[in-house]
Amino acid sequence: MQRYYSNIYWHFTGSPDVDWNIVTMPAEIKGKAKSPEVSKNTLIKIILSQKLLAGVPEKIHGNVKTESFCCVCDIPFKDLISHAEYYGKVAIGFNSTAIQRSFNPVFYYKYNFPIPKKISADKNRKLDKNKAFDKNDSAFKLISYMFGLDESTEYNKFLDSELGLLKPYIKITRFSDKDEETFYREREWRKIGDFNFKPEDVEAILVPKGYFSEVKKTLKDNDYNSNISIVSYEFLEKA
Secondary structure, three states: OOOOOOOEEEEEOOOOOOOOOOOOOHHHOOOOOOOHHHHHHHHHHHHHHOEEOOOOOOEEEOOEEOOOEEEEEOOOHHHHHHHHHHHOOOEEEEEHHHHHOOOEEOEEEOOOOOOOOOOOOOOOOOOOOOOOOOOOOOHHHHHHHHOOHHHOHHHHHHHHHHHHHHHHHEEEOOOOOOHHHOOHHHOEEEEEOOEEOOHHHEEEEEEOHHHHHHHHHHHHHOOOOOOOEEEEHHHHHHO
């Protein structure tokens, strides 16, 4: 059977410290992941606390944002190597039962929202020559800038209402056949707020070989299952 998704949901601990409100594609964070040492320390904290902490909300449009959330991805094992380029070499994997009862898949959305006729806009706004637009941007992005929709209180209220219950799970992205240009390839799932888990919810750990003994001891000392698979990042590189 072809596997295009995983029954283990991975949370990488090396996510870069960037302003996610201005990141438009993976290429902008490539090579900026936290070091293996820092990522390992974060993993240890997660193991000890039995909790994934929610991060800051992400901007959808204007002042319309998601809520604070934590996330995992259902990328098959063989493809984790490409995810690691952006989010580091350390990850914790959860079983599907634990994730599916608390998380929902992300709705990947091109920057292309409705504009009702009743919305007034700044039609005198001129295009800033220093503003970066390219062929992959939607027409809405240019219209939004030209008409000042980002700053329009009226439009932001409309969009907040229009998105409704989907708002927390929306991820703005481009769609491209190049991995570095689209977040769609990440297969993200989100939970609003923190995720409190049990030791039996953990299926696997991905970590460089040099940290095996510390991770094993931490798991054992905190009553985690002895059959959790600890996989070396070096093995992933060769697989």
